[in-house]
Amino acid sequence: xxxxxxxxxxxxxxxxxxxxxxxxxxxxxxxxxxxxxxxxxxxxxxxxxxxxxxxxxxxxxxxxxxxxxxxxxxxxxxxxxxxxxxxxxxxxxxxxxxxxxxxxxxxxxxxxxxxxxxxxxxxxxxxxxxxxxxxxxxxxxxxxxxxxxxxxxxxxxxxxxxxxxxxxxxxxxxxxxxxxxxxxxxxxxxxxxxxxxxxxxxxxxxxxxxxxxxxxxxxxxxxxxxxxxxxxxxxxxxxxxxxxxxxxxxxxx
Amino acid sequence: xxxxxxxxxxxxxxxxxxxxxxxxxxxxxxxxxxxxxxxxxxxxxxxxxxxxxxxxxxxxxxxxxxxxxxxxxxxxxxxxxxxxxxxxxxxxxxxxxxxxxxxxxxxxxxxxxxxxxxxxxxxxxxxxxxxxxxxxxxxxxxxxxxxxxxxxxxxxxxxxxxxxxxxxxxxxxxxxxxxxxxxxxxxxxxxxxxxxxxxxxxxxxxxxxxxxxxxxxxxxxxxxxxxxxxxxxxxxxxxxxxxxxxxxxxxxx
DNA sequence: CGGTTCCTTGACGCATATCAATCTGTGTGG
DNA sequence: CCACACAGATTGATATGCGTCAAGGAACCG
Numbered sequence: 001x002x003x004x005x006x007x008x009x010x011x012x013x014x015x016x017x018x019x020x021x022x023x024x025x026x027x028x029x030x031x032x033x034x035x036x037x038x039x040x041x042x043x044x045x046x047x048x049x050x051x052x053x054x055x056x057x058x059x060x061x062x063x064x065x066x067x068x069x070x071x072x073x074x075x076x077x078x079x080x081x082x083x084x085x086x087x088x089x090x091x092x093x094x095x096x097x098x099x100x101x102x103x104x105x106x107x108x109x110x111x112x113x114x115x116x117x118x119x120x121x122x123x124x125x126x127x128x129x130x131x132x133x134x135x136x137x138x139x140x141x142x143x144x145x146x147x148x149x150x151x152x153x154x155x156x157x158x159x160x161x162x163x164x165x166x167x168x169x170x171x172x173x174x175x176x177x178x179x180x181x182x183x184x185x186x187x188x189x190x191x192x193x194x195x196x197x198x199x200x201x202x203x204x205x206x207x208x209x210x211x212x213x214x215x216x217x218x219x220x221x222x223x224x225x226x227x228x229x230x231x232x233x234x235x236x237x238x239x240x241x242x243x244x245x246x247x248x249x250x251x252x253x
Numbered sequence: 254x255x256x257x258x259x260x261x262x263x264x265x266x267x268x269x270x271x272x273x274x275x276x277x278x279x280x281x282x283x284x285x286x287x288x289x290x291x292x293x294x295x296x297x298x299x300x301x302x303x304x305x306x307x308x309x310x311x312x313x314x315x316x317x318x319x320x321x322x323x324x325x326x327x328x329x330x331x332x333x334x335x336x337x338x339x340x341x342x343x344x345x346x347x348x349x350x351x352x353x354x355x356x357x358x359x360x361x362x363x364x365x366x367x368x369x370x371x372x373x374x375x376x377x378x379x380x381x382x383x384x385x386x387x388x389x390x391x392x393x394x395x396x397x398x399x400x401x402x403x404x405x406x407x408x409x410x411x412x413x414x415x416x417x418x419x420x421x422x423x424x425x426x427x428x429x430x431x432x433x434x435x436x437x438x439x440x441x442x443x444x445x446x447x448x449x450x451x452x453x454x455x456x457x458x459x460x461x462x463x464x465x466x467x468x469x470x471x472x473x474x475x476x477x478x479x480x481x482x483x484x485x486x487x488x489x490x491x492x493x494x495x496x497x498x499x500x501x502x503x504x505x506x
Numbered sequence: 507c508g509g510t511t512c513c514t515t516g517a518c519g520c521a522t523a524t525c526a527a528t529c530t531g532t533g534t535g536g
Numbered sequence: 537c538c539a540c541a542c543a544g545a546t547t548g549a550t551a552t553g554c555g556t557c558a559a560g561g562a563a564c565c566g
Contacts, residue, residue, distance in 0.1 A: 052485045070403040078403035095392035101486040131384040132377055138391045139348035145398035150323040150331035152405035153446050193406050200514055232305045233354040453546055
């Protein structure tokens with residue numbers, strides 16, 4: 001049982017493609033889901049889910065930072081997602097069948113909303129809007145995974161970092177020329193499939209094209225320095241698209 | 254309008270996690286979906302969908318081979334999926350919003366069932382079993398993508414090829430010691446994120462551990478030579494799991 | 507201040523991409 | 537039936553880019 005008002009306000013403030021679990025859901029449905037959910041706080045470093053665990057909850061971040069990753073016998077880790085406030089995880093795993101293929105780790109003390117597996121599975125069959133939301137979220141994770149795959153395959157470290165910054169910049173609506181790295185550099189580096197050393201060297205390269213780095217703050221010379229790293233399905237989300245200054249969008253014309 | 258009997262027989266014969274679009278669906282629903290669908294044949298090499306296209310159909314393979322991939326400005330390609338009879342594509346893309354992030358290419362003359370986007374989107378809201386099937390399929394693609402990501406990150410070419418063969422072997426239910434490569438070697442190589450040369454050299458390495466290759470036929474010395482390439486969420490699908498001969502499963506005990 | 511964690515920088519080696527040549531199989535046409 | 541062309545696969549030689557290892561610097565905290 002929760003203090004509903006606080007949670008509901010939070011829910012309503014966090015609706016987008018990556019995190020809109022409750023988007024367009026009826027008041028009744030939200031009540032029903034929340035009634036059976038709980039809120040819990042986890043310390044930094046806590047492994048909420050381990051590879052091989054049976055999925056028991058969908059986790060929604062109210063506050064804090066979370067990382068999902070896989071690990072092999074040599075102890076090497078591959079980061080799958082880096083998530084911040086409003087995002088959810090384990091929704092996809094729940095529908096994969098079988099044990100969890102991922103770890104879920106708290107990177108910064110996190111307050112999470114826990115929605116039990118049974119409630120989700122049942123509610124999916126009763127509320128088609130809810131299941132459509134889940135579909136959209138899982139599809140969006142999948143899309144992100146596809147980007148990671150071609151990043152590893154065909155993009156140089158420079159392009160990978162550039163593309164990562166570009167998506168962050170677009171997420172901010174191209175408003176600010178500053179980008180804040182929400183995670184430690186070594187974590188971002190692993191997410192981008194490279195070592196911290198290579199990440200560091202790559203950041204130096206970026207300086208020459210007008211992207212300066214100080215600590216965890218990235219500053220862009222202007223809103224177009226990242227356009228070279230764009231691709232077609234990112235361009236459609238860009239507020240600057242088809243502006244004459246964008247080298248990428250000009251290609252299409 | 255279709256010759257329903259043939260298609261329906263096909264549908265009923267192809268139900269699994271990757272391809273069970275019609276699993277547990279009522280007769281009425283199937284009728285409704287098929288009534289609005291069509292069957293079409295495409296030649297080898299045909300690009301059914303291009304990066305940037307608006308998704309218009311779900312495609313289900315009745316006969317033939319399909320590849321989905323992404324491409325960058327340098328013309329380099331990253332294969333996302335290799336699909337055969339019974340599998341579907343573009344279901345996930347449909348729920349991503351925006352244009353297609355992938356190409357869909359016919360690798361071998363293909364007969365496809367085309368289900369229009371509008372029908373799918375509408376039916377999802379009316380049939381919760383159908384939307385659950387879609388969820389399961391998209392989640393399973395996502396899981397596969399996660400495997401690809403950590404393969405690129407943490408696995409050597411040898412491990413990647415070994416793991417690929419292992420999954421093929423398990424798909425066959427560990428019945429046969431032969432594995433048939435459904436696609437040309439260069440296509441498989443790209444899917445595994447390496448060049449054809451590296452793939453070829455890797456196959457030679459595999460000979461020394463009891464995996465021989467002749468043309469597109471892989472022969473295993475026994476059912477356990479691939480166990481070294483296993484991981485926890487593959488092991489649960491393995492019919493040999495926890496048999497004493499499996500070096501991987503023994504580790505857990 | 508001393509200790510710790512994180513980041514950066516430098517030197518080095520290796521694994522894989524790249525380039526080029528050869529081999530194999532298959533289909534075509536004389 | 538053989539000669540030829542062509543695509544795919546293999547093999548070899550080379551180079552380069554990233555990871556690895558090691559050391560040094562910066563920020564933070566008790």
